[in-house]
Amino acid sequence: MSPGIEQLFFGIAAVVATVSSxxxxxxxxxxxxxxxxIVMFAAVxxxxxxxxxxxxxxxxxxxxxxAIMVLYLFVIMLINPREGxxxxxxxxxxxxxxxxxxxxxxxxxxxxxxHSNEVERLSSLGPIPLIPEVSASxxxxxxxxxxxxxxxxxVFELTxxxxxxxxxxAVHLASRGRKDRSTASSGAGEGLVNTDV
Amino acid sequence: xxLTISGAEILAILPAGILVVTGLAQLxxxxxxxxxxxxxxxxxxxxxxxxxxxxxxxxxxxxxxEASAGELYAGAMTDDLFGRMGAGVVIMTGLFxxxxxxxxxxxxxxxxxxxxxxxxxxxxxxxxxxxxxxxxSIFVAIETLSLAVYVMAGYFKDEQAASEGAFKYFxxxxxxxxxxxxxxxxxxxxxxxxxxxxxIAASNGQQDTLFSVGTLLVLIGFxxxxxAVPFHSWVPDVYQGAPVVAVGxxxxxxxxxxxxxLCRFLLFTGGxxxxxQLLAAISVVTMLLxxxxxxxxxxxxxxxxxxxxxxxxYLLIPLVIALSGDGPSAAASIPFYMFAYAATTLxxxxxLAAISVxxxxxxxxxxxxxAKNRPLLALGFTVALLSLAGIPLTAGFIGKLLILSDxxxxxxxxxxxxxxxxxxxxxxxxxxxxxxxxxxxxKSSFELVSxxxxxxxxxxxxxxxxxxxxxxxxxxxxxxxxxxxxxxx
Numbered sequence: 001m002s003p004g005i006e007q008l009f010f011g012i013a014a015v016v017a018t019v020s021s022x023x024x025x026x027x028x029x030x031x032x033x034x035x036x037x038i039v040m041f042a043a044v045x046x047x048x049x050x051x052x053x054x055x056x057x058x059x060x061x062x063x064x065x066x067a068i069m070v071l072y073l074f075v076i077m078l079i080n081p082r083e084g085x086x087x088x089x090x091x092x093x094x095x096x097x098x099x100x101x102x103x104x105x106x107x108x109x110x111x112x113x114x115h116s117n118e119v120e121r122l123s124s125l126g127p128i129p130l131i132p133e134v135s136a137s138x139x140x141x142x143x144x145x146x147x148x149x150x151x152x153x154x155v156f157e158l159t160x161x162x163x164x165x166x167x168x169x170a171v172h173l174a175s176r177g178r179k180d181r182s183t184a185s186s187g188a189g190e191g192l193v194n195t196d197v
Numbered sequence: 198x199x200l201t202i203s204g205a206e207i208l209a210i211l212p213a214g215i216l217v218v219t220g221l222a223q224l225x226x227x228x229x230x231x232x233x234x235x236x237x238x239x240x241x242x243x244x245x246x247x248x249x250x251x252x253x254x255x256x257x258x259x260x261x262x263e264a265s266a267g268e269l270y271a272g273a274m275t276d277d278l279f280g281r282m283g284a285g286v287v288i289m290t291g292l293f294x295x296x297x298x299x300x301x302x303x304x305x306x307x308x309x310x311x312x313x314x315x316x317x318x319x320x321x322x323x324x325x326x327x328x329x330x331x332x333x334s335i336f337v338a339i340e341t342l343s344l345a346v347y348v349m350a351g352y353f354k355d356e357q358a359a360s361e362g363a364f365k366y367f368x369x370x371x372x373x374x375x376x377x378x379x380x381x382x383x384x385x386x387x388x389x390x391x392x393x394x395x396x397i398a399a400s401n402g403q404q405d406t407l408f409s410v411g412t413l414l415v416l417i418g419f420x421x422x423x424x425a426v427p428f429h430s431w432v433p434d435v436y437q438g439a440p441v442v443a444v445g446x447x448x449x450x451x452x453x454x455x456x457x458x459l460c461r462f463l464l465f466t467g468g469x470x471x472x473x474q475l476l477a478a479i480s481v482v483t484m485l486l487x488x489x490x491x492x493x494x495x496x497x498x499x500x501x502x503x504x505x506x507x508x509x510x511y512l513l514i515p516l517v518i519a520l521s522g523d524g525p526s527a528a529a530s531i532p533f534y535m536f537a538y539a540a541t542t543l544x545x546x547x548x549l550a551a552i553s554v555x556x557x558x559x560x561x562x563x564x565x566x567x568a569k570n571r572p573l574l575a576l577g578f579t580v581a582l583l584s585l586a587g588i589p590l591t592a593g594f595i596g597k598l599l600i601l602s603d604x605x606x607x608x609x610x611x612x613x614x615x616x617x618x619x620x621x622x623x624x625x626x627x628x629x630x631x632x633x634x635x636x637x638x639x640k641s642s643f644e645l646v647s648x649x650x651x652x653x654x655x656x657x658x659x660x661x662x663x664x665x666x667x668x669x670x671x672x673x674x675x676x677x678x679x680x681x682x683x684x685x686x
Contacts, residue, residue, distance in 0.1 A: 109379075112410035118387050118402055154210070154270035155334050158325065161217055162341040165318050168224070169348030172311045 017043035209276035219249025220317030227310030246295035272393035278680040283327025283457035291320035319345035323454035362438030377418025383411030436502035445546030483510030530599035532677035537592030544659035566639030577660035586627040592666030
């Protein structure tokens with residue numbers, strides 16, 4: 001791909017990602033927020049692909065925009081919030097406080113990037129290529145798998161403990177004791193009997 | 198390329214591995230038990246836990262050399278005395294927390310294997326965190342231990358205070374993890390794509406603004422985990438809602454492992470521009486605010502929460518000194534202080550667990566007349582409180598002495614002065630429960646957790662250790678000094 005088109009794609013993806021993530025936090029209805037989050041994930045995956053991280057880009061699309069967001073939408077629809085359940089529109093002071101904090105973090109980060117010698121060094125290499133030249137296997141499944149199971153083996157194994165802890169926690173917090181369950185079901189039974197009568 | 202794992206790598210991972218297996222064993226041992234069992238003490242869980250923790254502790258001694266074993270698992274972790282001391286604090290804390298958990302949870306009617314298993318899994322990842330030497334393994338270990346602690350904070354899921362505390366902790370914790378990760382990404386960018394601490398130390402990107410902001414963000418992430426001001430707001434709420442035993446566990450183990458990791462991180466990377474001044478400011482505010490806010494608390498758990506915040510402030514002083522160019526030797530008080538703090542805090546929370554029958558009783562007047570009914574518990578609690586206040590003959594005194602004399606020696610007079618003033622303030626609120634235990638009459642008949650051998654044992658051993666570290670500190674101080682010297686190989 002020629003660098004001009006690459007920059008064009010990057011510009012579009014960056015604008016879409018920024019605008020849609022702004023919309024995620026400003027919408028009151030969670031369904032809209034979730035929808036814009038999908039758009040944001042898609043835009044980020046485009047940026048990943050432009051960086052030659054093809055595998056990561058596809059994973060972003062499949063796992064985040066696909067699987068996880070569908071789960072989000074299911075949860076939101078199961079809860080089915082009505083107008084009254086939605087949080088109150090926050091006041092001007094709260095909004096300006098949040099905006100102030102966000103601005104502070106933004107200026108800190110942009111200061112860091114604009115004053116960085118490393119960034120300057122990289123950009124002094126000229127606009128073409130935007131990123132350092134990478135080998136052909138970069139970002140492929142094979143390269144990714146080799147990194148994962150050789151260099152980062154320990155972390156990979158630790159991640160399995162992380163997931164296990166997550167499962168145990170979810171099971172504990174979501175489970176209701178046997179006693180609770182029996183009273184709940186008997187309560188439901190009574191309800192049925194009453195409606196029959 | 199072939200996958201090879203050396204003997205040193207297996208030895209390094211042994212403690213953490215044993216702890217994870219222990220957690221699994223506890224889960225399996227509790228399979229198929231009926232729900233009514235939740236009122237029983239389940240001694241088998243404690244037995245598995247104690248065996249596992251003792252084995253893991255023994256595994257720390259398997260390898261003799263103190264110096265860093267170099268990069269293991271392609272730089273993900275190392276094996277040195279410093280890391281092993283951190284793991285030692287965590288493992289001992291886990292051992293006593295497991296001992297206390299059974300009778301306490303049974304008295305609350307919610308004893309299940311999840312709790313002890315989460316302690317074991319958490320301890321495994323904390324042990325790894327103390328030895329982690331690259332940004333990725335640090336992050337994953339922190340996330341694993343945080344997840345375990347979030348669940349433990351909300352363990353009493355039917356209680357509103359517990360759910361509120363756990364939810365706050367979870368949301369703020371996720372937020373701080375974001376900062377941590379962003380900071381790591383900045384460091385990665387500034388140092389030309391290195392994740393290993395050794396590579397970061399060797400790279401020339403440390404003068405870069407990217408690097409400074411990166412370390413600042415990483416510091417924010419850690420400050421949240423150890424509860425330093427201004428990232429402390431979750432601490433009192435979580436301490437109040439969580440099970441007492443879980444509070445004791447997280448107060449010591451999370452703080453210890455995060456501080457060991459932060460210490461290693463800062464010693465390796467040297468921090469960015471002006472990080473020492475910033476850290477000094479955080480330390481001063483944390484010491485003052487923690488102690489001042491604790492003055493007015495009627496709830497013992499909230500008092501311990503603010504006391505924990507204040508102790509974080511003291512623990513940041515050695516890091517400030519080390520960052521200001523006086524080298525790693527100034528950080529030597531951290532391992533000693535953590536051992537002292539662990540013994541002291543566990544003794545205190547053992548007593549708090551023992552008085553929480555049926556519901557968590559944690560008002561100071563709940564302790565009235567404890568000395569007449571249970572002199573051993575009262576004695577243990579008194580020793581713990583004196584040690585937290587820094588009264589001589591206790592471990593807490595030696596810890597503070599090390600930190601403050603280091604600060605004075607290296608010319609950080611303001612820090613030392615604030616530390617001394619803060620300690621003086623703290624004597625007032627630490628002595629209130631002591632007065633209530635020894636000089637007041639009980640209002641009604643005293644009720645304690647019925648079969649509390651685990652609790653009594655913990656209070657006795659930890660109280661004894663507090664005095665021992667206070668009377669004979671030399672060997673531990675020596676060990677701490679050697680461990681810090683061993684960090685950089």
